[in-house]
Amino acid sequence: MSDLEQFQKETRAWLTENCPVEMCEPIEHEDDACWGGRNFTFKNEAQKLWLERMGAKGWTVPTWPKAYGGGGLSKAEAKILAKEMKRIKARSPLSSFGIWMLGPALLKFGSEVQKLEHLPKIALGEIRWCQGYSEPNAGSDLASLATNAEDKGDHWIVNGQKVWTSYADKADWIFCLVRTDNSGKKHHGISFVLFDMQTPGVTTRPIKLISGRSPFCETFFDDVKVPKENLVGELHKGWSIAKYLLTHEREMIGDQNGITRPMHEIAAGMIGLEDNKLADSILRAKILQTEVDEWAFNQTMARKLGEAKAGASLGADSSMLKYYGTELNKRRFELMMDSAGYEGLEWEGERSDDGRLARSWLRTKANSIEGGTSEVQLNIISKHILQLPGA
C-alpha cells in the first residue's frame, strides 16, 4: 500500500470515528457555519466538538505548516482529506476570514513572530478576524482609501472609517489597509496593519441590509493606537498584500458551490414531478442550464487549481472564478425563489424559518459586489488576460 493509500485509509477511519453526524448535514445558510472567535456561540455540542477535533489535528488548515497550527499535509494529502470529507458530506469545521484571507497573506508576507502569534489562533478558531478594506469613498476604486495612520514613533494613530466590514461587530481582530503616505501615487503609501478590535477608539455599527440582517458594519477609528510591530510586510507597500489577499478572497467567494443540495432536488420538492420531469417545463430548462453551468464551473475550478504550480496563485483567472461563481450563485437563488413561489416570500414565522430562503436570496445579491464587483472582475480579465487596449 502506498503512503497515500495508507493516508486515505487512516483519514477515512478517523473521520468516521470523529465527525459527528450532525456535521454531515448540508449547510443551507451562512448561519449554520461555525465562525469561531472569543464571542462565538456554538449552535450545538457537535459543532464545538467537530471544531476542537479538527483543530487539534491541524485539519482546519490542512496545508499550513504544523508549527503554525496546521496539518502539515502535502497538496496530495489535502486533496484526499477534502475528498474523504466530501464523501461523508462533512461540513467545514470552521469558516474564517483568518483561514481564507489573512492566513495566506501572513504565510507569505508576515514575520516569524507574527506567524507564531496569529496563525495557531486562526487554526483553532480562537480569534475571529475581519477585513478593513472598503471605505465610503473607496469601493471599486479601493486604492483611493483615506484612513490615515499618523507616525508617532513606535506606534501609529489611526483615524478614519471603513465600511462593509463583514462581521466587524463579532470579530476579535482586524486586518486593515491604512494610508501611511500621501505624497505619491494612490497605490503607494498604503500599509497593511493588524489590531485588536477592543483597542480604545474602535467602534462598529451594523448596517441593516435588504435581507433585514446585518452581516456588514461600518467601522470607525478615532485615534486608535496601533503598535508598529503590527505592520505586515513593508511600510507603504500594503497594496501588493491587498491584491494578493483579494485574489484569495475571489477564489473563495467563487467557490460557494460546496456541499449544497442540488437545485433540482429542492425544486422537485417544491414544484413536484410529472412523468418524472419537473412539473414546470420552463423552470426545468432553466435549472438544467444552471446545473450544467455549475458542473462546468466546478470542473474549471479543479482544472485551474490543477494547472497552477503548487502554491502559486491563479492570477487574473481568479477574477474569472469570482465573476462566474458569484453570478452562478445569484442565478441559483433566483431559481430557488421561482421554485418556492409564494412560500419563498414569507419573511417571518416558523414555517419559513423567519424567511430563511428570502433572506438568503437577498444576501446573494452582494456576491457580485463584495470583493470587487463583477464589472471590476471583467475589467481585470480585459486587461490582464485579453490585454485589450486601455483596459
Place this chain on the structure above:
Amino acid sequence: MALVLNEDEQLLSESASGFFNEKSPVAALRKLRDERSEDGIDRSLWREMAVMGFAGVVIPEDHGGVDMGYMAAGLVAVEMGKNLTASPFLSSAILAATAIKTAGSDVQKSDWLPKLASGETIMALAVDEGRKHNPRLMETTAVRSGNGFTLSGEKSMVLDGHIADQLIVAAKTADDKITLFLIDPKSKGLTCERTVMVDSRNAARVSFDDVTVTADAVIGEVDEGDDVLEAVLNAGRAVVSAELLGAGTQAFNLTTNYLKERKQFGEEIGRFQALQHRASHLYCELELARSAVLAALTALDAGVDDAPLTVAMAKAKLGSVAKLAGLEGVQMFGGVGMTDEYDIGLFLKRIRAAQELFGDENYHLDQVGRMKGY
C-alpha cells in the same frame, strides 16, 4: 491531475496544431467550396492525416491504429475546429471506427479497421432522420427476409455520405429495438443525395427502398444495437464538442485581435468597456467549455458509468458557448463580419451546423434531466 494535459497530450496538441495550420487553414475550406469540389474534402489531406495517425486514433494497434483514445481524438478535433478543416475524421475515424471496434465481428474488424486507420476506406453513419437528432423517434425499419434483412426508410445528415465506401445504418428491427448494419452504398434500392450545407461541409440524405442485405451485414447482435449506437453517438458528441471548442476559441481569438486593430472615434474599439465586458464574459464561458470538453473526453476514456451524463452536459454547454462565440464575433466585427471575405462568418456557419449534430443544447439538456431523474 484531472483535466490538466500531460506531456504527451500537450505534444499531440501542438503537433496537430502545426499540422492543420500548415496543411489545412481556413483557406482550404474556401477552396473546396469555391471550386465546388465533388468530394467536399481533400483526399490527399486525409491520407496525410492517416499517416499522422489521426485516422486510426481510436483504433487498436493490432488493427493498424494508434489506439490513443478519445482524449487524443478530441485534442485533434480542437485543432481541426480552429482551422475549419473538412475531412472524414468524424465520420470514419470516430463514428465508424467506434462502431466496428465496439461491436463488429472479428471478420468485420480485420476487414475494415485497418482500412479505416489507413484512410483507404471512408465510412459514414446513417442514424438521424428528419429535422432533428432523436434516435428514439427512428422510423427506418429492417425486416427479416430470407437469411437477411430488407431496409426501408430515409436518413438525413449523413456526414460524408456521398463519398462513403460503406455506410453504417441504424434501423428498427422491432419496437424499441435497433440493429446496426454495414451496407454498400451501391446496393440496389439505395439512393444517396448530397446536400450542400451552410457550413460547406459534407452531408447527404440517404433513402432505402427495400434494400436487401445478408445477415453478415449486422454489426453486433440483432436487436441489440441500442447500446452500441449510444456509445458511438457519445464518442461523436464528445469529439464534436471538442471541434466546437476549437471553432469557438478561434472565433474568439479572431475577434479579440480585431478589437485591438479596428479604430473608430479615433481609438481601438477594444478600449470600449461595452465590448471589453462582453469579450471577458465570453472568455469565461470558453474556459468553462474547455473544462467540459476535457471532462467528457476523460470520462469516455475511463469508461465510467456517468460518461453519458458527462458527455450530454458537455455537448449542451458547447452548443451554447460556441454559438455565443460566433454571434459575438460577427457583431463585434460589425459590417465586415457580414462579408464573405472575413473568416468570422465561416466560423458562425460551422458552429451552427456542428452544434446541431447528434443533439443540440436543448436535446442534451433534456437528456441531462432524464438521467438525473427530473
